[in-house]
Amino acid sequence: MDDHRRFKDTVYEIFARLGKALAAPKRLELLDLLCQAPRTVEALAAQAAISVANVSQHLHILRVARLVTAERHGLYVEYRLADDDVARCFVALRHLAETRFSDMGNAAQEFMRTRGDNEAVDLPELQRRHRRGDVTIIDVRPAEEYRAGHFPGAVSIPLPELKSRIAELPKHREVVAYCRGPYCVMAVEAVAWLRKRGFRAQRMEQGIADWKLQGLPIDVGSAEAHP
16 A cells, blocks of 8 residues: 555544544534533433433543543533534534435424424624614523623523513513524523513524634623623
8 A cells, every 4th residue: 555545544534533423413412512511421411311321431432532521520520622623513514414404404493383483583683683782682501501601791591490580581672592502492492481471582593602603702601781
């Protein structure tokens, strides 16, 4: 085998390592969760609805592929994306799937339609409304995800707390809810619940990973803007 062939084989074998690491639905879901915030194995297992043992196996594969890193904090090990390039890869893969497989978009549209939510506000429109003070933006993800990064000016109201904190939302202003991205259902559920109670509410489809990759400003920490 000549040097040229050995070089080519080496390069594509390295490419294939990444493909193998990504070739499992649950590993993709774990990456999606880690796009939001670092998490322990136990937290990932709860969010992805699989056992701790299975999560550990998936994370080992992702770590060998250098897609995630781990750091010990006392009794727990916290995982995070290796860097922003991993988030870019995930979002690009999601977009590629959307353009190649129509059933992906069809499934999402049908899910939204059954919940009476056929339209989402796009980011430029949300930014315009936010600058004018026309909307209250709520982040309905878990609080740790909000602290790791959120839309500037958004208020953290995790979905399970929405009922008890509804008095914080002014009815004279439209509410826009967002969560983890286009295939996360928390914002859909929040909007449906708010509309039933007389609020003008919409969801934003994009999530934190999309904004980061567009170079948009992201706030971190627990400080919240008041509606």
